[in-house]
Amino acid sequence: LPAEGNRDPRRVALIKAHVMPKQYLAATGATKVVLLSRHPFDAIWAEFQRRAGLFAPPGRNNSHVHVLDALGPNLRQLFARYALCMACKWALYALAHDALPDVLGLRYEDLLRDDRAVAAAVDFLGLPLDHRRLACARHLAYDPAVRRAKAGLDVAAVFDRSLACQAWHRIVANPASRRLVDRFDYRPLRFECDPPKPFAECATLNSRAGNCFATVTHGSLRTAKAQDARIRRERSGASPADEPPAADSRPRGQRRRRPPADRPARRARRPRPLR
Numbered sequence: 001l002p003a004e005g006n007r008d009p010r011r012v013a014l015i016k017a018h019v020m021p022k023q024y025l026a027a028t029g030a031t032k033v034v035l036l037s038r039h040p041f042d043a044i045w046a047e048f049q050r051r052a053g054l055f056a057p058p059g060r061n062n063s064h065v066h067v068l069d070a071l072g073p074n075l076r077q078l079f080a081r082y083a084l085c086m087a088c089k090w091a092l093y094a095l096a097h098d099a100l101p102d103v104l105g106l107r108y109e110d111l112l113r114d115d116r117a118v119a120a121a122v123d124f125l126g127l128p129l130d131h132r133r134l135a136c137a138r139h140l141a142y143d144p145a146v147r148r149a150k151a152g153l154d155v156a157a158v159f160d161r162s163l164a165c166q167a168w169h170r171i172v173a174n175p176a177s178r179r180l181v182d183r184f185d186y187r188p189l190r191f192e193c194d195p196p197k198p199f200a201e202c203a204t205l206n207s208r209a210g211n212c213f214a215t216v217t218h219g220s221l222r223t224a225k226a227q228d229a230r231i232r233r234e235r236s237g238a239s240p241a242d243e244p245p246a247a248d249s250r251p252r253g254q255r256r257r258r259p260p261a262d263r264p265a266r267r268a269r270r271p272r273p274l275r
Helices: 023-030 039-054 073-098 108-113 118-125 131-141 161-171 175-183 204-208 218-236
Strands: 033-035 104-105
Touching: 023 073, 023 118, 033 108, 039 073, 039 161, 073 161, 073 204, 073 218, 104 108, 104 118, 108 118, 108 204, 118 131
Parallel strands: 033 104
Antiparallel strands: none
16 A cells, blocks of 8 residues: 555554554654454454465465465365464453553444544544545555455354354453454354463463464465365365366475476486596
8 A cells, every 4th residue: 555664654653563552652752542453253364364375376465455265184184283372462452452541442443334444544644634645545455455355265164163262262361452343243153152261372372382373474374275175175076186286386496396207317417547
């Protein structure tokens, strides 16, 4: 988008940040914060698709609009690990913003409905309301380069009751995140989950090695897709030769060169005699 990555206060009124407040407040010197929240399950599924798009084959790797239209058992298991980790991060993010003095909370879903949420943010920042800019913002929001098309799998298809309730227990693990989901009327989809119990894993998330993004890597995605392809072959009775070859989506310099099968093996050179 035109203002992506721009921190010039003469040109932008808001700076997008996906990190914790202690990081972006020190970097920007901001005194006010607009906390834009999306239903955690929708946010987790969208980010998983974006991560998968980073490692998609060339020509289909625009991560912001990448979609997954199928999840085999291994890819679904990979998503479940990622979803539980990100549920903790959602709760920790809410907790980190709960203590800030000047925060305006907005629902992402309200931004899609009309311009009142954007107008509230403009008023919160003490800026004049320009309806031409509001119309421009809505036009940019529907740009195909940044708007993900509806996939064959929606969020209700990737969260079964077990995963939804496990993730929800992590999301409401602290009072701050519980207040946020109650304020925005978020629910664990169509499921009725048992009352959450104190959950210690979210409290130790930041102290563990790695992070949620380390779950979804080129290697883990490729392995899960290969295992799911093998399962599909076994169920359909097809042979491995019937499967199309997998494209190597690694950068060109990192791909391993394989000689053609019909190329004769190179003979070892004889050492030259000493003179």
